Amino acid sequence: MNHLIRYVFKHKNTGKIETKRCYLSQLETNPTEALAPFVNDSDYDLISRDLCFDEEKGVFVGDLIYVTTWLGNYIASVNLGEYEQDGSGDEYEPSKCFGFYAEALIKASTDEDGFEVVPDYLVQNSMLELESYNRIGTIYENNEQREGEKSAWDYVT
Structure with missing residues (x-):
């Protein structure tokens, strides 16, 4: 089963929230590409990593x-x-x-x-x-x- 995960990032200066959704298989094959630009950017903090319950309704x-x-x-x-x-x-x-x-x-x-x-x-x-x-x-x-x-x-x- 391929799980959908939501990553929530917060911009350090502006406080703006950014989300990125990706499947576990994407992270296993190329984690940097799946979460770019947030992984390599020191301006963002990872504030949450959430599993999806209902992909159809987008509920995490x-x-x-x-x-x-x-x-x-x-x-x-x-x-x-x-x-x-x-x-x-x-x-x-x-x-x-x-x-x-x-x-x-x-x-x-x-x-x-x-x-x-x-x-x-x-x-x-x-x-x-x-x-x-x-x-x-x-x-x-x-x-x-x-x-x-x-x-x-x-x-x-």
């Missing part, structure tokens, strides 16, 4: 996603690692899992009727279990709005 670890469920909608961050999964609604003890998961940013939100949008047992949820989600940004992107577009942080506040 570290991204913010807008999750749509029958309980309500919420913002989550995409993570890779160990988490606890409990789809039983607190009927059983959660299972320790490892993989890509979404973690709700605002864990104690309620809808207009006072019901929990993200119950405790769904705060950390396998990406494979999500009904519907869309990428809205990364933690590295500029928080300033572009004309006519929402910033990822607009969904959170």
Whole structure:
């Protein structure tokens, strides 16, 4: 399997964020060419290296996603690692899992009727279990709005 990786670089003087996506096979055959000009340029710092979860939607670890469920909608961050999964609604003890998961940013939100949008047992949820989600940004992107577009942080506040 050929994994897609996103590299995030920050320009030391301007603070501008640059990203470069490449497949693992590209790095194995010619790493300098795959990440040029950032590798050989002392003006850039590597600030993140993220695996891709959903190549079709361009969702990587570290991204913010807008999750749509029958309980309500919420913002989550995409993570890779160990988490606890409990789809039983607190009927059983959660299972320790490892993989890509979404973690709700605002864990104690309620809808207009006072019901929990993200119950405790769904705060950390396998990406494979999500009904519907869309990428809205990364933690590295500029928080300033572009004309006519929402910033990822607009969904959170």
